[in-house]
Amino acid sequence: MELSPTSVIALVGGIGSGKTTALLVAMKQLIQAEDTRAVYVDVGQFHDLQRIETGVIVAAVGLALCKLVDKSARDSLNNELQRAIQSFRQWAEPQEEWIPYDELALRRMQKEEEDSFVRVKEPGKLTLPNKLSDELESQRKNFAMIREAYASAYLIGFIDGLDRLASIEQFQEAIDEDLRFLQAEGLGLVVTAPLLSLFGKYRTALSRFEHIIVVHPVDISGPRGENEFLCEVLKTRDPDGVLSSEAREILARDSGGVLRDLLALAKAAARNAYMLGRDTVTGPDVLVASDQLARTLFLGLGDDDLKVLQRIRKQGSFVTTSDRDLALLMTRRVLEYPQADKPPRFAVHPTMLPLLHLAVDSP
Template sequence: MPPVAAHAPGAMSRRARFRGYMARMAAAADPTLAIEQQMYVPPPRALAEVLVRHLEIEPAGRHLVVGGIGSGKTTQLLLATQALNSMPDMCAAYIDVSRKRDLVKLKPGCLVALAGLALLEHLPTAPEGGKGFASWANGYACEPWELEYDDGQFVTVDGVVTPPEPAWPEIDAHWVQQLSFFAEQLHRNGRSFVALFDSLDRSSNREGFAQLVEQDIAALHRCQIGVVLIGPIRSLEGFGRLEVDRFDRLHMQAPVDIERDPAGREFLFRVLRARAEESLLPDAAVHACVAASGGVLRDLISIARAAGDETYLAGADQIAPDHVAAAVDDFGRSMMVGLRPTDIATLKHLRGGGGFVWTSDDDVTLVATRRILHYPGPPARYQVHPAIASLLDQKAS
């Protein structure tokens, strides 16, 4: 299609309409921006409300949140943080671990350090030991001789009564005690602290994540600090269940089951309607986007945005189901990239009515990357993502 002439009647207004539409859909990539622009639509049984209610009566609770990519976990953590900070006896910090720490280099003490730095910002005055804790957390410069120790001066002789090792053997006990001291100062002021950790579901360092869950969560609990942590889907299966056992509660942030949940379908409809008026995105196109999304919030908005792009390139003024279909086809093909023959065989088996059981890391990856959608139910069920279902059917034929 040739570019629209700048002097053509209505050219700029049409361009402005679509620019605004694309910007509102792009805002979904930044949950903070979507909340600030009042485009947030509360889902049925919002996770943020559930977390806040639990933490209101048990401020030092430990909560693990698990869900696929794009299911809205970050948005719910941000809203929970806002709600907790609005209470006079609570304070909370949203911590995006990926912005503070290389997720490949996770090691025991990371969460203790990040929680401590965030807690220090909530204290009215700088506490004793605060600078030392910050130096331990962030690192510091010193002379080489300051790091030299003479370990041969003393020999430890165990007594008859040997105290048990702490549950965080690889974290310096001194800094855990310091954090406990900071939290106690906050408690004296009548407030409890909750740390909400995001992004750990994206870590490929399985051993590092397991160590954090085993040691840091125990240390934070010892300090009477509440924890909400977004973890990987693999925590639900196999040895990952040991990670779940370190928490008081497990919360699933799953896709909306658009086939069996009318309230969920209405929620997804309202998500798009909050971002686009009917004159540009008619109801028929909204319903087509909802059906193709499989109930995944991020996919819903991505498909709607791509449909707007298709519409503008086609020279149309209104998004039609055909434009949505073209966007879904492109979206599905991008999801097929990287699939191996064994993955495709698994997807075809499920698509053909066969069952699905998580028995390998490859199976977990199919769920984590949304090629297979997990609806917890009850009853729980699995489904191939609608955007790739038709492409699989084409391969079969």
């Protein structure tokens, strides 16, 4: 982005792999440049992703810019800019109104008959006041003015949350016109995309991106001290030194390099230690936490899934032949690690290994 600040990049990765962290780190780095500003939005915080449609991303980015302009130059806004902000907000913001459930249900019924929209107050911003796509173009002038007020040079939009969309069609529909709109207004964009978009027939979803960056879990078997990196992450998050070094090592191993799991396991291990009245988290506390996480990962798996996991455990081979196989990757029961000059390595989530071993040993 530093070299080409108007490019459009897709950031793809598994659940909890650190995409948001990567976005925020990149953002922090990019705004060091004098002529570059950035705006971050998590679309899921702004809108019910189930109802995502054309215009939602532009609305989310525009509203974030309005807030930034307000914050940075509230007293010096000219009338024209104030009008642009007001008009944009009117178009994009859900009406602020509490609607108790019964009334909501009633309005929903009316909606089917009258095609009206239900509005709720932040943070329950679940529906929008208008069908945004109908008036998207009419907001271009306002958007351009707000964008110019915030950043006269390069502006990079970091769009988070779209990776949660399970339907690739929905993802495509959501980004298509909106990214074109934002690009036309001179924004560079980094957009999180569903992991599914890396596979087979779903790949077309990424065709409109100039670059694709894949965030993989950290491979702790790698040669470059990746294990130390994860231990350092834990040390940074644990300034009081509650985690013993043994606990940190096991956490790094059992997380499989999935950052969110690393932290979730650390929290669970800490709870286990505190329950026993101890102030330091030891290896056995982590092992109990790992077993807990493993048992949640086994939930809902069928015999065929277990056979696939056993094959990966024994042979390291994984060929996705069905959506069910892909689901194992999407839900991080199977982790993919890239290897230099070699096909990727696949592994079962490390917390699941002891129970898979037991399954083989038991009669």
